[in-house]
Amino acid sequence: MSAAEAAGGGGLRAVAVNMLGVVEHPSLGDTPYRVDADGHPYLPVGDGGLVLGVRLGDPVSALAGDHVAPGACLVHPDPAARLALVSYACLGNEVEVRTGRAAGAHGAVIGKRGEDGRLITGFRQEDLARLRPGDEVTVRASGQGWRPPGVPPGAVVMNAGPGLLDALPVSWPGHGPLTVGVRMILPSKVAGNGIGRPAAAWDLDLQLTAGAGGATPAGGAAGVAGAAAGDGRPPGTDGLLLGDLVAVTDLDARHNMGYRRGWLTVGVVVHGTSPLPGHGPGITPLLTGPASALSAAADATGHTGLTESGVGLQ
Amino acid sequence: MNVTTNTPALVRQTLAGEVWPPLGDRHVYRTGPDGQAFALPGMGGMTLGVHCGDPATGYASDHLEPGASVRHRDPGANMALQFLTCVGNAVRVETGPAAGAVGHVIGQHAYVLVDFGRPVAERVTTGDAVTVTAVGQGLVLPDHPGIVVKNCAPGLLARMPGGTRPDGRLGVHVTARIPAEAVGAGAGMVSEYANTDLMGAYAGLGDDLSLGLEGLRIGDLVAVADADHRFGRGYRPGFLTIGVISTGQCMLFGHGPGPSSLMSGPAEAFALVDDPDANLASWLHGDAEPGQ
Numbered sequence: 001m002s003a004a005e006a007a008g009g010g011g012l013r014a015v016a017v018n019m020l021g022v023v024e025h026p027s028l029g030d031t032p033y034r035v036d037a038d039g040h041p042y043l044p045v046g047d048g049g050l051v052l053g054v055r056l057g058d059p060v061s062a063l064a065g066d067h068v069a070p071g072a073c074l075v076h077p078d079p080a081a082r083l084a085l086v087s088y089a090c091l092g093n094e095v096e097v098r099t100g101r102a103a104g105a106h107g108a109v110i111g112k113r114g115e116d117g118r119l120i121t122g123f124r125q126e127d128l129a130r131l132r133p134g135d136e137v138t139v140r141a142s143g144q145g146w147r148p149p150g151v152p153p154g155a156v157v158m159n160a161g162p163g164l165l166d167a168l169p170v171s172w173p174g175h176g177p178l179t180v181g182v183r184m185i186l187p188s189k190v191a192g193n194g195i196g197r198p199a200a201a202w203d204l205d206l207q208l209t210a211g212a213g214g215a216t217p218a219g220g221a222a223g224v225a226g227a228a229a230g231d232g233r234p235p236g237t238d239g240l241l242l243g244d245l246v247a248v249t250d251l252d253a254r255h256n257m258g259y260r261r262g263w264l265t266v267g268v269v270v271h272g273t274s275p276l277p278g279h280g281p282g283i284t285p286l287l288t289g290p291a292s293a294l295s296a297a298a299d300a301t302g303h304t305g306l307t308e309s310g311v312g313l314q
Numbered sequence: 315m316n317v318t319t320n321t322p323a324l325v326r327q328t329l330a331g332e333v334w335p336p337l338g339d340r341h342v343y344r345t346g347p348d349g350q351a352f353a354l355p356g357m358g359g360m361t362l363g364v365h366c367g368d369p370a371t372g373y374a375s376d377h378l379e380p381g382a383s384v385r386h387r388d389p390g391a392n393m394a395l396q397f398l399t400c401v402g403n404a405v406r407v408e409t410g411p412a413a414g415a416v417g418h419v420i421g422q423h424a425y426v427l428v429d430f431g432r433p434v435a436e437r438v439t440t441g442d443a444v445t446v447t448a449v450g451q452g453l454v455l456p457d458h459p460g461i462v463v464k465n466c467a468p469g470l471l472a473r474m475p476g477g478t479r480p481d482g483r484l485g486v487h488v489t490a491r492i493p494a495e496a497v498g499a500g501a502g503m504v505s506e507y508a509n510t511d512l513m514g515a516y517a518g519l520g521d522d523l524s525l526g527l528e529g530l531r532i533g534d535l536v537a538v539a540d541a542d543h544r545f546g547r548g549y550r551p552g553f554l555t556i557g558v559i560s561t562g563q564c565m566l567f568g569h570g571p572g573p574s575s576l577m578s579g580p581a582e583a584f585a586l587v588d589d590p591d592a593n594l595a596s597w598l599h600g601d602a603e604p605g606q
Contacts, residue, residue: 039545189494189540190549196499196511196568205502207549234551250495255345258568259495259513261522277548278502 010147014162017141019085021074021095021119024049025133034066036275042066046272048073048118050131056110056122056243056308060272060281061210067279069111069271070242071128073118074137086117087201090143091268091284092161092311095121097137102130108311109139110243111270112159112284114194114202120270122313144200152178154293156254158199160286167310168245168268169303170287177295180266180287183244183303185296186235188251188259192278199253203270203282206246208237210273237273237281243306244269246283247296253288264294268306316477317484318457321468326449329395331384334358334425335440344376347516347523347567352376354565358383358425360438366420366429366533367595370562370571371517377569378562380532381417381435383425384444397506399426400450401558401574402470402598407444412437418598419446420533421560421574422465424508429533429594451506458484461579462544464506473597474535479585486556486577487535487589494540494549496525498568505543509560509572516570517563530571533594534559537586543578554581558594 007013026049033041046054046065054063054070074095076082093109105127111120119139123131143161150165151157155178157165169181186206194204213236240246245268252260253267267283274280287294308314336358343351355361356375364373364380384405386392403419405428415438417430426446430438450467457478463471476485492512500510514525530536535558542550543557557573564570577584 035545037542037545037548037550187495189497191501192549193502195497195501196513196566207501234549252347252567255347255349256567256569258347258498259523259525260347260520263522276502277542277546277550279548 008147009149009151012146014142014146017088019089019139019141020076021085021121021137021139022076023131023133023135023137024073024075024118034276037277042275050128050133052128053125054242056306058242060240060242060269061237063272065272066274066276067113067271067282069113069120071107071110071120071122072131073113074121074139075118079116082117083201085139086112086119088144089119089139089141090159090161090164091286091306092164092167093142094140095137097127097131097135100130100132100135102127102135105130108313109161110306110311111268112201112203113271113282114197117201122308122311124313152293155287155289157287158253159284168305177291177293178287178289180245180247180294180296181303182247182266182296182298183240183305184235184300185247185249185298188248190235191248191251191257192280194282195257197256199257199285199288203284204248204257204267205274205279205282207278207280208240209234210237212236212238239300240269240281241305242269242272244303245305247298251288253285257285263288263290264296266294266296315471315474317455317471318478319468319471320454320456324449324452324468326447327398329398329446329448331386331395331426331444331446333360333382333438333440333442333444334385344566346565347519352565356563359440360435362435364532364562365432365595366598367593368532370530370532370559371515371528373563375563376565378564379423379425379427380420380562381430382428382438382444384428385425395426395446396422396424398448398451399446400448400465400467401576402467403449404447405444407434407438407442410437410439410442412442420594421558422508423561423572427560455484458579458583460583461577463577465574466576470597475589475592476587483583483585485585485587486537487587487592488537488556489534489590489592490527490530490536491586492527492536492538493525494538496527497538497541497549498570500572501547501549503547505545505547505575505578509574510538510547510557511564511569511572513568513570527571530559531593532559532562535592536573538573541578543575547575552581553578554584556584
């Protein structure tokens, strides 16, 4: 980071903190089953822990699991330390394995999950294959509450490590709103679990129907998927990839996430679908602001969001 | 309600709880929609002066829980208390100066919420033991197989207006229709516990936050559009959920007055009747054990 970058748009320098994350083991209760939206039992596969073979760029709907995230979820055995780990770490932050057969491997934070808190970290597949639940990982947490340069007044940045926005389709010509390229723009009524919770530590699940759903914008022009397309069908998961940027209209995520007319929130897709009612692919919010400070341009076919190369995994 | 039920098959259980204290932490403050710090009462304890039929919003309060907020000390027993207790169930005070008084359940909100008459409420406080006669989970309407009923005492259902119509739909009286955009915290949670906070009812705050829901009253029956609460709480176009407003004013962003879920199913299974009197106060007051 250069000196100019270190002192961000707010004139303050970002602080980095080394934090300890532990690779999570999945956890289930006395019964293996959860209940889906139609009342059918299912066994949740891939809900936390260490998931192999799922990568940024994979379709969210291609996974036979529940909240499947690409890579390793990190936690901490102390609940308060676990919440701090998730609150302070930001997407793009570097991580390094300290123990076990993958010791020395480098990866990056690529998402967060809410409730008890999980930090989603990506590694090269050969490193992931050597990781084991319980392995210790150092997280170089930096960026929360820091204002990067090149962001217009009124737009708020969160959960983004220094330099992350440079790896995303974000542009500001020095006047008017910050413009972000996204896969789709969704109405706030699809916001599910995560609404009413703090965006610094929770993801927001998107209640999308499986498959094609309503028509999505053909590309280029901003529009709201499904509802605004006018065919009456709700937006679907088809075409949505892990790592994609998604915009949600009428959503203010500065503090807790909640409805505010005329606002926009942009986040990165960090995990896959879920059979649970009220759940779905989750976004970790990165940017929020009124329409005067933040706008989104949807490209259903050509969009590229957070990639492995963008966070140094290739 | 003129509808066939399986009420004779329902099991009644005696459950125990106590009025739970309001809880805080050493940082005191939480954060409102505009980032304003606040420290406001409303959740936990015995909240006075707000009863069924009273406005839900317009108070200097956060997560306003009218009446007594009841839990059980044992975590597993508490979840049983929360899941098995239904709106309309009778609750008897066992200890303290109000011992022997009876109120009724108006909803769930991580606590069982109990409305007592005003003279009784004045004498109930944190720590008082209460007994809940729980009945209602497992209630089925055989003529309406698409509709799932939950958290609803059979005695309450019997007193509600409406019922099976010649066209096969279930007539339900409601005071308000809630747009899907209003659904806040509680989405994705199970529907036998807590409730669905409605955004857009922040009395006294900005117009850009309003969804026109500032007129809701405690105890109002409402219909939430595009909500499927049969097996949890999710957005589902074409479905409808009937709930009762059991909590009021919130300052915490993304939260607000909330309905506890009573019925859910495809929208075409219901015939809604707009009725300003569709409030628990119309059906439960003056009877210690309604319909039981």
